[in-house]
Amino acid sequence: MPRSWRLCFLFLCCLTGASYLQAQAGPSTTSMATYYRCVQGDAARADTIFNEHLLPYFRAEKAAGRINGFAWAKHWSGGDWRRLFYFSGTDPDKVLDTYMGLIKMSQSPEHAKAMDEFQRICSSHDDYTWRSKVTQAAGETGRARSAFVMSTYYVCKADEAEADSIVKSVFAPILDQRMKDHKIDAWVWNEHLMGGKYRRQLVVDAANPKALLQHWGSLQGELQKANPDLSRRFNAICDSHSDYIWEVAAQ
Secondary structure (H helix, E strand, O other): OOHHHHHHHHHHHHHOOOOOOOOOOOOOOEEEEEEEEOOHHHHHHHHHHHHHHHHHHHHHHHHOOOOOEEEEEEEEEOOOOOEEEEEEEOOHHHHHHHHHHHHHHHOOOOOHHHHHHHHHHOOEEEEEEEEEEEEOOOOOOOOOOOOEEEEEEEEOOOOHHHHHHHHHHHHHHHHHHHHHOOOOOEEEEEEEEEOOOOOEEEEEEEOOHHHHHHHHHHHHHHHHHHOHHHHHHHHHHOOEEEEEEEEEEEO
8 A cells, every 4th residue: 555545544544533523513525635746748648547547436436425526637837746636525434435445446456557557657746635614605515626726725824723714704705706706616715634834725616727817816906905904914824825727637
């Protein structure tokens, strides 16, 4: 079992413990995400392997109700991650069942050779576990993802809970209005549960990169106009970030 799978297995076991999610007011979505660095010229082969060997499994898991969603996405702009895969659900027990099934499936003779080839192409990756913290007014509906997604990954200081509060009070009304105006399709603010340096994630869905870039280009100014003090305070807490736009290739 690869080391990253062992870590995710142990973490998911913790999630299924008696107290980990009891503090949540309602069901939140937990997402297991892997960000891959791939050999540029061979990334299309990784896409083919995903479609042939992993896509049927995750579609079956979603149909069975063990997960609410998943996606395989291609890099459109941003840093050195070239591919993104995640799956998510509101029931940690079922998410764990899906992950255990993935391990078993990937190690089977039918799939092992292709999985070895995939790991040679995308030989480096970062694993994160996210949990939804603040969501759009319409809630998490489990709808199909839009064609493009912008993810902003924040490095934050110790006052993360204050940043969450600012997102809820200042960001959320603006983002909800942009959904009503059909400028964006969906959004969610995620908290870090496991992984690297990024502590928070803002995810915005839209039909195309132009809509996402127009949204991002005007967001800071609108936040400043709505509440200059809290906008500056948010930037002081989460004082650096990395932006990616992903093209959803399979879900």
